[in-house]
Amino acid sequence: MRAATYVYLYGACADFDICDSRDEIEQEVLSIHYLCGADIYFQVQSMTSAQLEFACNSLVGMGTIFHVQLDTNREPVAGDLNSTLEVIVFSDWKEYDLYSPLFFGNSTDNGGIYLEGDPSNPSNQARFIAHLADWLPDSPVWNLEHEYVHYLDGRFNLAGDFDDLRIDTHKTMWWLEGLAEYITHWDDRAAIRRYAKGGVPPLWDVFGVTYDGSSDEVYRDTHLAMWFMVDQHREDVRRFRGFFRAGDYHGYRDYLNNVIGERYEHEWRRWIVQSGNRAPEVVNPLPHRVMTLHSSLVLNVALAFGDPNGEALTYAVSSSAPRTVEAQVSGSRVTLSARALGSAVVEVSATDAGGSSATQSFTVTVRPFTDHPIVPGETPVRAVHFTELRTRIDALRSAAGEGPFAWTDPVLQPGVTRFRLVHLLELRSALAAAYAASGRPAPPWTDASPVGGTTPIRAAHLMELRAAVVALE
Numbered sequence: 001m002r003a004a005t006y007v008y009l010y011g012a013c014a015d016f017d018i019c020d021s022r023d024e025i026e027q028e029v030l031s032i033h034y035l036c037g038a039d040i041y042f043q044v045q046s047m048t049s050a051q052l053e054f055a056c057n058s059l060v061g062m063g064t065i066f067h068v069q070l071d072t073n074r075e076p077v078a079g080d081l082n083s084t085l086e087v088i089v090f091s092d093w094k095e096y097d098l099y100s101p102l103f104f105g106n107s108t109d110n111g112g113i114y115l116e117g118d119p120s121n122p123s124n125q126a127r128f129i130a131h132l133a134d135w136l137p138d139s140p141v142w143n144l145e146h147e148y149v150h151y152l153d154g155r156f157n158l159a160g161d162f163d164d165l166r167i168d169t170h171k172t173m174w175w176l177e178g179l180a181e182y183i184t185h186w187d188d189r190a191a192i193r194r195y196a197k198g199g200v201p202p203l204w205d206v207f208g209v210t211y212d213g214s215s216d217e218v219y220r221d222t223h224l225a226m227w228f229m230v231d232q233h234r235e236d237v238r239r240f241r242g243f244f245r246a247g248d249y250h251g252y253r254d255y256l257n258n259v260i261g262e263r264y265e266h267e268w269r270r271w272i273v274q275s276g277n278r279a280p281e282v283v284n285p286l287p288h289r290v291m292t293l294h295s296s297l298v299l300n301v302a303l304a305f306g307d308p309n310g311e312a313l314t315y316a317v318s319s320s321a322p323r324t325v326e327a328q329v330s331g332s333r334v335t336l337s338a339r340a341l342g343s344a345v346v347e348v349s350a351t352d353a354g355g356s357s358a359t360q361s362f363t364v365t366v367r368p369f370t371d372h373p374i375v376p377g378e379t380p381v382r383a384v385h386f387t388e389l390r391t392r393i394d395a396l397r398s399a400a401g402e403g404p405f406a407w408t409d410p411v412l413q414p415g416v417t418r419f420r421l422v423h424l425l426e427l428r429s430a431l432a433a434a435y436a437a438s439g440r441p442a443p444p445w446t447d448a449s450p451v452g453g454t455t456p457i458r459a460a461h462l463m464e465l466r467a468a469v470v471a472l473e
């Protein structure tokens with residue numbers, strides 16, 4: 001067969017009178033025929049009907065995406081007669097390598113090949129020659145969709161044949177491969193993330209790539225560039241198509257060089273970061289909070305969010321009822337201030353450099369005091385009960401134009417500071433002064449004249465102080 005291939009490749013079959021036998025072999029090898037839609041004709045060596053159906057559906061799907069993304073109106077380039085596509089599929093690469101050069105005269109140092117031919121010649125047949133990917137499950141046709149896009153591109157976008165594109169001088173290659181990859185891997189967001197990680201060259205360099213480039217440059221970078229242009233500059237894509245369809249490849253190159261030039265570089269970078277970006281995530285839900293009126297609370301929300309790309313996050317916070325719970329943020333420190341009784345929903349969001357964000361919210365309830373009510377014989381008296389009253393009374397004094405009270409044992413340490421009668425008496429007199437300053441009589445106190453060492457501090461003493469504080473607030 002090798003010798004025969006040689007003979008046919010060099011056009012010598014007539015000399016040996018074996019041209020007919022080539023056609024016979026071809027019919028025998030590619031014996032399965034299948035019509036997909038009205039215009040795709042499969043001739044294959046060995047495919048099940050399920051495989052053929054799958055391949056056909058896949059091409060029809062690609063076709064739809066192609067026409068929608070490029071707004072083609074399904075109008076072929078003027079004079080393009082490639083209304084049908086022949087898809088040749090060999091069983092594996094070895095068979096492809098053995099027969100394809102003989103049948104079609106192509107080289108096989110590739111993963112399949114699209115031969116557009118001369119689309120203006122009525123006897124021309126556009127043909128994609130491929131083989132099954134026998135290393136993949138269900139052995140799909142290798143590169144089928146990619147090559148099909150080349151066919152559609154040639155028929156609906158690009159006037160002339162492959163040589164007219166002048167890929168080495170006219171910056172057309174990025175379009176060819178970029179479009180084939182873009183349509184084939186339509187909306188594969190995971191791909192863009194992988195690409196972005198690998199570092200991407202300036203858009204200007206991608207426009208100028210040729211088949212001498214590396215595989216990443218030829219397929220990956222052009223894929224991204226096409227994605228970017230369709231996503232962000234559909235108007236330019238429309239213009240490119242206008243030039244292509246008119247066969248004005250000079251006009252296209254001038255437009256690319258002079259009008260677009262390096263104008264989009266900044267935007268291109270930003271778009272890659274944004275598209276490849278993964279949004280921040282909630283890693284620890286912020287729990288609901290109960291706060292005491294006029295107290296404040298500081299949270300480090302950096303522990304509540306994470307970013308899969310490891311980017312720095314900026315935080316924002318808002319309160320559904322700022323008069324009840326005021327929320328402020330500085331860096332990752334969120335300060336909540338309980339301003340009034342009631343509750344509020346506090347929303348915290350974390351945003352990364354690409355502008356993606358995660359949000360979570362929690363409820364803050366503002367109650368009057370800790371352990372409210374204090375139940376005699378049940379609720380132990382705690383330092384916080386005194387501290388809260390001091391804070392609230394100082395706030396009332398300040399509102400009434402009085403200075404803060406000079407408390408005995410200014411810091412009441414839980415479990416360390418012993419509660420003394422003086423602490424209670426001070427609360428009473430400090431509050432009485434606030435009442436007096438507001439022109440109101442102070443309320444009567446239980447055990448109005450307690451005796452140190454004899455009168456214990458009781459729940460009733462604290463509860464009536466609380467009531468008096470709330471009454472003045």
Ligand SMILES: [Zn+2]
Nearest residue numbers: 146150177180
């Ligand atoms: Zn290609």
